C-alpha cells in the first residue's frame with residue numbers, strides 16, 4: 001500500500017454526523033418558555049426567497065451559521081424535509097446586537113434555551129453546535145462532514161464573514177452558499193474580497209442576499 005496516499009473522501013455518506021451529534025446533545029427536557037418568539041426578522045423575506053430558490057428540496061445536509069431563535073432554520077427544515085441541519089451559534093448574540101441595538105429585547109443569557117424550546121419538535125433533525133462559527137466549521141472539516149448547503153448569517157463584520165467563507169470553502173467544492181445582509185458594508189466587503197481571490201466563483205446577489213457555489 002502506498003502510505004503517502006490520502007484517503008478518498010466519501011461524499012455520499014456522513015459518518016461524522018453521529019460523532020457531531022454525540023458532542024452536542026439536546027437538553028433532556030424541553031426548556032421552559034422564555035419569550036415565546038420564533039420569527040424575529042420579518043423583513044428577511046427576500047433572503048428567504050433566495051433560500052427557497054437555491055436550496056434543493058432533496059438536500060441531505062444543511063449548515064446554518066448564525067441561528068438565533070431558529071426562524072430561518074425552521075424555514076429551511078420545512079423546505080428540505082429530508083435534511084439533517086447543523087446549527088452553529090454561540091447563542092450569545094452578535095456584536096451588532098449590542099452596538100446598534102437592532103434586535104428585539106434579548107436576554108442573551110437564555111438565548112440557547114429559547115432556541116431549544118422553539119425547535120424542540122424538530123430536534124431529531126437538528127444538531128445544535130454551540131460554539132463559534134470557525135470552531136464549528138473546523139469540527140466539520142475534521143469529521144469529514146461536507147454539507148450540500150450553508151446559510152451564512154452569523155457575524156456581519158468583514159473579517160468574520162471572510163473567515164466564515166474561507167472556512168466553508170475548505171470543506172469542499174460544490175457547496176451552495178447563501179448569505180444574508182448583503183446590504184451591510186462588512187458583508188459586501190467580505191464577499192468582494194473573497195471573489196477577488198477566487199475569481200472562479202459565479203456570484204449572484206440581490207439587495208439583501210448573496211450566493212455562490214464553492215469551487
Ligand SMILES: C[S@@+](CC[C@H](N)C(=O)[O-])C[C@H]1O[C@@H](n2cnc3c(N)ncnc32)[C@H](O)[C@@H]1O
Nearest residue numbers: 066068071072089090092093094132133154155
Ligand atoms: C442575525 S442572528 C441569526 C438570525 C437567524 N439566521 C434567523 O434569521 O432567524 C445572528 C446569530 O449569530 C450568532 N453569532 C454571531 N457571531 C457568531 C460567531 N462568530 N460564531 C457563532 N455564532 C455567532 C449570534 O449569537 C446570533 O444568534
